[in-house]
Structures are given as C-alpha cells and as structure tokens.
Amino acid sequence: MKLGCIADDLTGATDLALMLAREGLRTIQTIGAPRPELDLSGADAVVAALKSRTIPAMEAIDQSLAAAQILRTAGAEHLFFKYCSTFDSTDEGNIGPVTDALLTFTGSDFTLACPAFPANGRTVYKGHLFVNGVPLHESSMKDHPLTPMRDSNLVRVLQRQTKRPVGLVAYEDVEAGPDAIRAAFAREKAAGHQIVIVDALSDDHLRAIGLAAADLPLMTGGSGVAMGLPAAYRRGERNASPASTGFDAPAGRSIILAGSCSSATRAQVKAAIEAGIPTLRLDALDLASGAMTAGTALDWLNAQATTGPALIYSTATPEEVQAVQNRLGRMNAGEIVERTLAEIAKALPGLGFTRLIVAGGETSGAVVNALDVDALAIGPEIDPGVPWTRSLAGIDLALALKSGNFGTPDFFLKAWTMLR
Numbered sequence: 001m002k003l004g005c006i007a008d009d010l011t012g013a014t015d016l017a018l019m020l021a022r023e024g025l026r027t028i029q030t031i032g033a034p035r036p037e038l039d040l041s042g043a044d045a046v047v048a049a050l051k052s053r054t055i056p057a058m059e060a061i062d063q064s065l066a067a068a069q070i071l072r073t074a075g076a077e078h079l080f081f082k083y084c085s086t087f088d089s090t091d092e093g094n095i096g097p098v099t100d101a102l103l104t105f106t107g108s109d110f111t112l113a114c115p116a117f118p119a120n121g122r123t124v125y126k127g128h129l130f131v132n133g134v135p136l137h138e139s140s141m142k143d144h145p146l147t148p149m150r151d152s153n154l155v156r157v158l159q160r161q162t163k164r165p166v167g168l169v170a171y172e173d174v175e176a177g178p179d180a181i182r183a184a185f186a187r188e189k190a191a192g193h194q195i196v197i198v199d200a201l202s203d204d205h206l207r208a209i210g211l212a213a214a215d216l217p218l219m220t221g222g223s224g225v226a227m228g229l230p231a232a233y234r235r236g237e238r239n240a241s242p243a244s245t246g247f248d249a250p251a252g253r254s255i256i257l258a259g260s261c262s263s264a265t266r267a268q269v270k271a272a273i274e275a276g277i278p279t280l281r282l283d284a285l286d287l288a289s290g291a292m293t294a295g296t297a298l299d300w301l302n303a304q305a306t307t308g309p310a311l312i313y314s315t316a317t318p319e320e321v322q323a324v325q326n327r328l329g330r331m332n333a334g335e336i337v338e339r340t341l342a343e344i345a346k347a348l349p350g351l352g353f354t355r356l357i358v359a360g361g362e363t364s365g366a367v368v369n370a371l372d373v374d375a376l377a378i379g380p381e382i383d384p385g386v387p388w389t390r391s392l393a394g395i396d397l398a399l400a401l402k403s404g405n406f407g408t409p410d411f412f413l414k415a416w417t418m419l420r
C-alpha cells in the first residue's frame, strides 16, 4: 500500500478517497481504523475515517496514532493526515497536536499543511486561507457551530496549536514548480521550521506540490493536496479520470438527513423545500426538552405517501444556532442533534431505506456509526469532493456523505439521478 490516510471526519475521508480514486489509486475507505479482518491487499490507498475533529486533543492523538499503526502494519509507505479545507479547529487543536504526534510516529521532523481545494473555492495565498475569494474569518466559517474560524492567517492559526515552528512556502515558490517547492522545503527546514503552510491557487499548484512532497513520510492537508500524489507514485504519468457514470445501488427508499448548518447546506435544504420534497425540521431545543424525539421523526416518515426522497434536517441559521448554543452549550447542542439523527438512521433499513444522503461531517459520522457501516467502495463524483459510495459489508446501502460546505444548491435533487 502506497498511502495510509487518517481523516478527522467522515465526509472529509470520502472527499480524500474520491480524489485518490479519481486520480487512479485503488482506494478503500474504512469507518474508523481498518478492522484486522478487512482485506486491504488490493488497495493502493486506505483512508481511515475518524471522528476526531472536535474531540479533546489527547483523544484525537490516541485515535490517530492507533490508526497510523494499523495502516503502517498493513504496509502503508507514507501517511496522510486529512483535515478540512477550511482548517476547522480551535486554538486547542486538533490539527497541530495530531500533526505533532504523527511526525513523531513517522520519525520525521518536517511536513506541510495545505488545505487548498480550488475546485471548491478554497485557496491559500501568502498563508491566508480564502473561501470563494473571501478571507476565512469573513466567510460563513466564522459562525461554524463547533469550530468558528476567526483568523485567516494559517501560520498564526497553526502556531497556536503546536510548539513546532511553523513556516510558509508562498505562491512564488509554488508557481515555479516542483523543484522550487523542494528547494523551499529545504530552505524552511534549514530555518528551523518543521511544518510549512503551502500556498496553492490552482490544481496545477496542487499537482506540483504533490510531486514535490510525495516522498515525505507524512503529508497533511485537505483532499486537494493529494491530487498530485497518484501521478507522483506513477512517476509523472497522468491517469485518465473515469467519467462520472451511473452507480449500482441497492433497491429501496431514499432519504436525506441534514445536520450541517453551513451556508451550502442551508441553500440545499431551501432548494429541496422549494422543489416540494417532504421535509421535517428537527428543533434542537425541542429535542433537548424531549418535546420532539427520533420517534416523532420516524412516525412522520412512516406517514409519507411519496416514493421519492424525504428530508429530515436540523439545519438552522447562524442566529438560530447561536440561540440554541446559548441555552444548551455548543458541544451539548451538537451532541443532542447528532444523537437524534443517529437514532433515526438506525431505524431506516428496517423501514426499507437503502439510499441515503447525509449532510455534514460530524452528522455523517454519527449516522454511519449508527448504521454499523465498516468500509466503503468509492463511486462516481456527484459534485467536487462528494462521491456516491456503497457499503462493503453489513447492510447494503448507497451513501452520499456530503461535507457541509460542498455541493451545488440542487445537490439533494440531482444526486439521485446517478443511481441505477
């Protein structure tokens, strides 16, 4: 196995697995660290999806190291730590602490950190992260329910999370190509920097970074910076991207579960409502008081006559989320909603639902754990960063696990048309 990847959330893992598969690596995604009985012998890359983005840093380190050990034992030559393209984290971590621990694990003292993903509007320039052209701290990420991002300067953000000195490889070096990037790595290393934020504004930049960094024992970043790795492993030869074609899915009913409150998900919920999809809104305060339960939602679902997809969502505006968090606390509010969506998900196969779209990384983690899904085969891309997937064992399900901020407004409507 060339590459063992540790992703800090589920939709992030799917995003990375899609990138690697699309660029030509035989890729398997596992939920949690791979179980020993899973046959990984045919895989060039394995992406282990943790749910470690917002847990205490020590726990994130323990889980990441455990996954790293299993991947290494399974033959992984290099490791990749995947986090969000919007660098979701707090001053307590977990990007810095997990990177530190994985550097120590790999016995190395240098890596890069690059969340850029231009296809989804994430670019890094002079160390500053932009989301669709807007500095991170002015984007909707400033209001994220769990990891509000209030500083766009990633050198500063990461330096608050690690004692290892953080440097920058800026646009000029990246633009000049792989050799210049390698020289910049050497320069930064000589200056004592152990982690470098790397600028990237385009896919060409990402491919150049991939070529320059493919030999590092550890890479960290969004899925974008993995784009060049498969070609680097093939020594520069490009892979023809498979066309997005139909995907065989188990027969059954379709449902959308949305726990993401991102602006993209809000637009997708709005479009679904406007298109007349049956919808049920979960109110976080009602869930907390017990006035509404998973049972309420399941009763509603049973009462739906339509054969088309239904939507259950807790998606709310930043003001509504703030009000809920003031009453319940940030993590507690998130957990109450996640627990309810997980409880609903657990009952879905019994009601004949086999085709699911889930919006939100934390939400997807909760839902897929509830459904006992172990590993996923990666299917075609619905939108950049979001593939259809199919469970590899256990209950046969087609799953589209959508990162909060990904997808066009009609995502909840159009994704179904790819299923056969």
Ligand SMILES: Nc1ncnc2c1ncn2[C@@H]1O[C@H](COP(=O)(O)OP(=O)(O)OP(=O)(O)O)[C@@H](O)[C@H]1O
Residues within 6 Å of the ligand: 009, 011, 012, 084, 144, 145, 146, 259, 260, 261, 262, 265, 284, 314, 315, 316, 320, 321, 324, 325, 333, 334, 335, 336, 337, 338, 359, 360, 361, 362, 363, 364, 402, 403, 404, 405
């Ligand atoms: N109405 C609400 N009030 C408060 N918290 C909520 C509400 N709805 C959802 N949440 C919580 O907000 C968090 C959203 O995180 P999640 O990772 O699912 O979405 P996201 O951050 O938009 O997606 P991604 O991580 O893929 O970028 C979850 O913990 C969820 O339970």
Ligand SMILES: O=C(O)[C@@H](O)C(=O)CO
Residues within 6 Å of the ligand: 009, 011, 012, 013, 015, 016, 083, 084, 085, 086, 222, 223, 360, 361, 385, 403, 404
């Ligand atoms: O990198 C991203 O933006 C996504 O893959 C993600 O991690 C969202 O949770």
